[in-house]
Amino acid sequence: MTNTDRPRRSALYLPASNARAIEKARALPADIVILDLEDAVAPESKEEARAAAVAAVNAGGFGPREVAIRANGIDTEWGAADIAAVASSKADAVLVPKVSSPDDIGLYQAALSLAPGQMQLWAMIETCASMFTLEAIAAKASTSRLSLWVMGTNDLAKEMRAQLTPDRTPFLPFLSMAVAAARAHGLSILDGVCNEFRDIDAFSAEALQGRQFGFDGKSLIHPAQIEPCNSVFSPSEEDLAWARAVIEAFELPENSGKGAIRIDGKMAELLHLEEARRTLAIGNRIAG
Numbered sequence: 001m002t003n004t005d006r007p008r009r010s011a012l013y014l015p016a017s018n019a020r021a022i023e024k025a026r027a028l029p030a031d032i033v034i035l036d037l038e039d040a041v042a043p044e045s046k047e048e049a050r051a052a053a054v055a056a057v058n059a060g061g062f063g064p065r066e067v068a069i070r071a072n073g074i075d076t077e078w079g080a081a082d083i084a085a086v087a088s089s090k091a092d093a094v095l096v097p098k099v100s101s102p103d104d105i106g107l108y109q110a111a112l113s114l115a116p117g118q119m120q121l122w123a124m125i126e127t128c129a130s131m132f133t134l135e136a137i138a139a140k141a142s143t144s145r146l147s148l149w150v151m152g153t154n155d156l157a158k159e160m161r162a163q164l165t166p167d168r169t170p171f172l173p174f175l176s177m178a179v180a181a182a183r184a185h186g187l188s189i190l191d192g193v194c195n196e197f198r199d200i201d202a203f204s205a206e207a208l209q210g211r212q213f214g215f216d217g218k219s220l221i222h223p224a225q226i227e228p229c230n231s232v233f234s235p236s237e238e239d240l241a242w243a244r245a246v247i248e249a250f251e252l253p254e255n256s257g258k259g260a261i262r263i264d265g266k267m268a269e270l271l272h273l274e275e276a277r278r279t280l281a282i283g284n285r286i287a288g
Helices: 019-025 043-059 079-087 102-111 134-143 153-160 169-184 200-213 223-233 237-250 270-287
Strands: 010-015 032-036 066-070 093-096 120-125 146-151 188-191 217-220 260-263 266-269
Touching: 010 019, 010 223, 019 032, 019 043, 032 043, 043 066, 043 079, 066 120, 079 093, 079 102, 093 102, 093 146, 102 120, 102 134, 120 134, 134 146, 134 169, 146 169, 153 169, 169 188, 169 200, 188 200, 200 217, 200 223, 217 223, 237 260, 237 266, 237 270, 266 270
Parallel strands: 010 032, 010 217, 032 066, 066 093, 093 120, 120 146, 146 188, 188 217
Antiparallel strands: 260 266
């Protein structure tokens, strides 16, 4: 169920109970809108928020954006009803929290048995336990709807009792291992939120770090973060020019059947051709 050439640069969380914010989100340049039933909604408002989220996705109007609903955990008093409601909605995906093992994916897969075939399962990777089962969780992509991970660095920091510093030093091993596990099994993966939404320079630095790790994009908590996030995770003009050069060079008759060629003084292999095609496809979809 993965879609590796779809731009997923920016994923904006919105409280599902905030109708005004949801209406504005229909015109925001985020690639993904996540209507939140979990952290952003008080217990006494959970049922109302659930109904509002389903009504919003069924009403549509989000254009090319993917729309996901973040449910409460299936082990909570609201989780089962959340999953059932999302399964019968027009949401592109359900995002589930605190996935710690492959068994958790199995539970959600079963709970979505009556959902439309195209509905995706997205998982929050945000517990200490999940750090030791990353590869096994990712491997469930081959037998389930699982297609995307979202890092939950705030919850991970809470469990670890670690500090979220600008350089995120305590989490660097986990971020790189999560990306590697996701890539090993064809999953898309989004970096966690940056809590600083007033300091755009600080946000952009963290987003750039995420891109350097290989994340597809980043989850966001404020609309002001969308434009700088899209900028960081979009292919640059130089990236697109190189991608075109690689594709054109491999298509030349004299390079037919070659596994490695020289382009502008640089060595390019077939693996670079694959990445060039993906880069150009993403660039074209962004432009379109």
